[in-house]
Amino acid sequence: MAAHNLKHALFCAIVTLIISYPILGFNLASEGIDVTLEGAKTSTVLGVLLAALIVFLFQLYRDNIMGSLRQLPAVNPLANRKPMEQSKRLKLESTLLTLMIIGALIWPFIASRGAVDLATLVLIYIMLALGLNVVVGLAGLLDLGYVAFYAVGAYSFALLSQYFGISFWFALPIGALLAALFGLVLGFPVLRLRGDYLAIVTLGFGEIIRILLNNMTSLTGGPNGIGGIPDPTLFGMEFGRRVKEEGNTSFHETFGIAYSGEHKVIFLYLIALVLAVITAIAIRRLMRMPVGRAWEALREDEIAAKSLGLSRTAVKLSAFTIGAFFAGFAGTVFASKQGFISPESFVFLESAIILAIVVLGGMGSQMGVILAAIAVTILPELAREFSEYRMAIFGAAMVLMMVWRPQGLMPMRRIHIELKRQE
Amino acid sequence: MLEVQNLSMRFGGLLAVDQVSLDVQEHEIVAIIGPNGAGKTTVFNCMSGFYKPTGGKILFEGKEIQGKPDYKISRLGLVRTFQHVRLFSRMTVVENLLVAQHRHLNTNLLSGILKTPNYREKEQKSLDRAAYWLDRVGLMDMANRDAGNLAYGQQRRLEIARCMVTEPKLLMLDEPAAGLNPAETKDLNQLIISLKEDYNVSVVLIEHDMSLVMDISDRINVINQGRPLASGTPDEIRRNDDVIKAYLGEA
Numbered sequence: 001m002a003a004h005n006l007k008h009a010l011f012c013a014i015v016t017l018i019i020s021y022p023i024l025g026f027n028l029a030s031e032g033i034d035v036t037l038e039g040a041k042t043s044t045v046l047g048v049l050l051a052a053l054i055v056f057l058f059q060l061y062r063d064n065i066m067g068s069l070r071q072l073p074a075v076n077p078l079a080n081r082k083p084m085e086q087s088k089r090l091k092l093e094s095t096l097l098t099l100m101i102i103g104a105l106i107w108p109f110i111a112s113r114g115a116v117d118l119a120t121l122v123l124i125y126i127m128l129a130l131g132l133n134v135v136v137g138l139a140g141l142l143d144l145g146y147v148a149f150y151a152v153g154a155y156s157f158a159l160l161s162q163y164f165g166i167s168f169w170f171a172l173p174i175g176a177l178l179a180a181l182f183g184l185v186l187g188f189p190v191l192r193l194r195g196d197y198l199a200i201v202t203l204g205f206g207e208i209i210r211i212l213l214n215n216m217t218s219l220t221g222g223p224n225g226i227g228g229i230p231d232p233t234l235f236g237m238e239f240g241r242r243v244k245e246e247g248n249t250s251f252h253e254t255f256g257i258a259y260s261g262e263h264k265v266i267f268l269y270l271i272a273l274v275l276a277v278i279t280a281i282a283i284r285r286l287m288r289m290p291v292g293r294a295w296e297a298l299r300e301d302e303i304a305a306k307s308l309g310l311s312r313t314a315v316k317l318s319a320f321t322i323g324a325f326f327a328g329f330a331g332t333v334f335a336s337k338q339g340f341i342s343p344e345s346f347v348f349l350e351s352a353i354i355l356a357i358v359v360l361g362g363m364g365s366q367m368g369v370i371l372a373a374i375a376v377t378i379l380p381e382l383a384r385e386f387s388e389y390r391m392a393i394f395g396a397a398m399v400l401m402m403v404w405r406p407q408g409l410m411p412m413r414r415i416h417i418e419l420k421r422q423e
Numbered sequence: 424m425l426e427v428q429n430l431s432m433r434f435g436g437l438l439a440v441d442q443v444s445l446d447v448q449e450h451e452i453v454a455i456i457g458p459n460g461a462g463k464t465t466v467f468n469c470m471s472g473f474y475k476p477t478g479g480k481i482l483f484e485g486k487e488i489q490g491k492p493d494y495k496i497s498r499l500g501l502v503r504t505f506q507h508v509r510l511f512s513r514m515t516v517v518e519n520l521l522v523a524q525h526r527h528l529n530t531n532l533l534s535g536i537l538k539t540p541n542y543r544e545k546e547q548k549s550l551d552r553a554a555y556w557l558d559r560v561g562l563m564d565m566a567n568r569d570a571g572n573l574a575y576g577q578q579r580r581l582e583i584a585r586c587m588v589t590e591p592k593l594l595m596l597d598e599p600a601a602g603l604n605p606a607e608t609k610d611l612n613q614l615i616i617s618l619k620e621d622y623n624v625s626v627v628l629i630e631h632d633m634s635l636v637m638d639i640s641d642r643i644n645v646i647n648q649g650r651p652l653a654s655g656t657p658d659e660i661r662r663n664d665d666v667i668k669a670y671l672g673e674a
């Protein structure tokens with residue numbers, strides 16, 4: 001334990017005291033019309049002192065602690081096992097996927113309404129994360145404004161239905177295409193930038209879109225949002241108690257069953273499920289197509305990729321646009337699920353959460369991203385008592401993950417390609 | 424087929440390439456040699472579009488290409504390797520070869536997602552071409568390894584194979600023998616000759632290994648401190664006083 005460690009630890013402890021005592025120790029209390037400053041309670045003072053002591057000890061033994069933390073990946077029993085053979089792994093993966101889909105199909109009929117609603121949200125996040133995975137995981141473009149395209153999808157549907165009475169099924173492709181168009185237009189100027197610069201500019205674009213939505217009051221209703229977004233219909237059958245639109249019939253009357261609010265929730269869930277599966281399959285195909293390989297090649301070595309005739313702009317734009325397309329998909333479903341949207345739903349935190357899902361799951365890996373989406377959406381719901389500490393727990397989990405398994409839950413595995421020897 | 428006329432490249436105050444001219448005919452292997460820092464790689468970078476030359480012309484099949492974007496030049500059939508190997512190291516060996524063939528597989532997204540028969544046929548063709556070249560450079564057994572995990576010599580050969588699957592007309596090799604052992608250099612020697620003889624590719628090559636250069640080159644250009652020093656057949660170069668002086672002076 002070197003002397004400079006002691007000095008450093010003392011310094012850190014004092015900084016802790018200086019920062020936390022005024023914040024936690026002084027309270028403003030109102031006495032009648034006056035506001036007075038109250039000193040700290042003894043328990044708070046003790047708490048602050050304890051915190052400073054912990055900081056002191058941690059910094060003092062920092063080298064040892066970090067050293068043993070670094071051993072953690074080795075403690076992980078799964079870290080160094082031999083990779084499974086490809087045929088076996090694919091079989092296992094497809095069985096697992098089939099089971100998951102079967103489970104997902106049964107789910108709405110056994111779970112409560114709230115649980116089905118939550119599952120719909122999980123599916124929306126899966127779509128978002130799979131889309132962002134293309135941009136960040138495969139193409140290596142750090143996009144911090146992804147939520148903008150989600151917003152474009154949601155607002156397209158909301159506005160189209162409000163002004164033109166367009167139904168969910170028409171709005172779905174339109175929303176996705178509009179989001180893709182936004183991706184294309186925004187991508188064009190920003191994709192010249194690299195790394196951190198790209199991250200900052202996309203972050204800015206994300207905020208600009210949200211602020212625009214907030215301020216174009218006459219069109220979007222500003223912070224009040226847009227309500228009354230219609231539910232999807234099933235072949236012209238509505239799920240409400242009463243039929244709202246001329247020419248439609250209602251679901252429960254057609255089938256002669258009693259009205260239940262649950263039908264609508266289940267229906268939406270099933271739509272989200274189908275769309276999520278389509279998203280996963282489409283992106284899986286894309287990854288194995290020339291575009292997908294071009295994304296990765298450009299991420300690996302830009303100069304080599306260009307020397308082989310790949311156009312940097314075209315390849316990056318395609319990733320950006322396709323990612324935006326699926327965000328638009330998810331946005332439309334989200335608008336329909338909520339029935340009401342406002343700029344509140346599209347803050348930077350959403351982008352951060354989607355990005356966290358991609359990183360936690362393992363960049364480029366679909367299975368990992370799906371698992372991470374489930375975990376990140378459901379865990380906060382399960383631990384509602386701790387909801388105040390949600391972000392703190394989230395942050396701690398991220399740090400631990402980075403130490404324990406920096407490559408993500410299930411890092412991407414390359415598929416092996418069988419070749420025939422040529423004569 | 425390729426003609427470089429009075430090419431100059433200035434970096435600030437440094438004139439790295441000064442009035443260099445050279446030409447490559449069909450079915451020919453042309454070498455560029457010269458001491459370290461002579462400006463050989465810079466000539467390549469201008470030819471492949473990485474730099475926009477500050478002076479001179481580059482004609483490929485009669486058309487001016489200087490200043491064109493790199494990926495467009497590559498699509499014309501002018502493909503290069505790098506002095507320091509540049510592979511897509513976290514992709515597998517086959518994938519490296521498939522990336523290079525993106526233009527042969529130029530179908531729309533939907534036909535790929537839906538796996539139409541037309542798409543499958545083209546995909547199979549690129550796989551076959553990849554397999555052919557892997558076999559040709561002796562990397563068939565490595566097909567599904569990550570390219571970054573190959574031995575150095577193997578990486579060099581993969582880089583050449585990756586150029587060849589694009590079916591280039593003119594191949595530019597920047598020090599292909601650097602870091603190879605004598606046996607590997609001999610194989611390389613044969614490979615380059617076979618590229619010319621069997622696949623009708625012209626080759627421009629930068630190389631320090633004199634025996635390799637003298638063996639396989641049809642003509643040699645010598646550059647010294649950015650300026651052209653001599654050019655001619657290997658025999659002429661071997662006997663050229665200026666070249667001898669430059670190389671002895673350096674040694």
Ligand SMILES: Nc1ncnc2c1ncn2[C@@H]1O[C@H](COP(=O)(O)OP(=O)(O)OP(=O)(O)O)[C@@H](O)[C@H]1O
Nearest residue numbers: 434437439457458459460461462463464465466506
């Ligand atoms: N991008 C650049 N900016 C500034 N100077 C450069 C740049 N590229 C090359 N140079 C300079 O140009 C000169 C020629 O370099 P070049 O790499 O072409 O030499 P070379 O003949 O390939 O040498 P070697 O045999 O060592 O590969 C060197 O002095 C180098 O420092």
Ligand SMILES: [Mg+2]
Nearest residue numbers: 463464465506
């Ligand atoms: Mg060089």
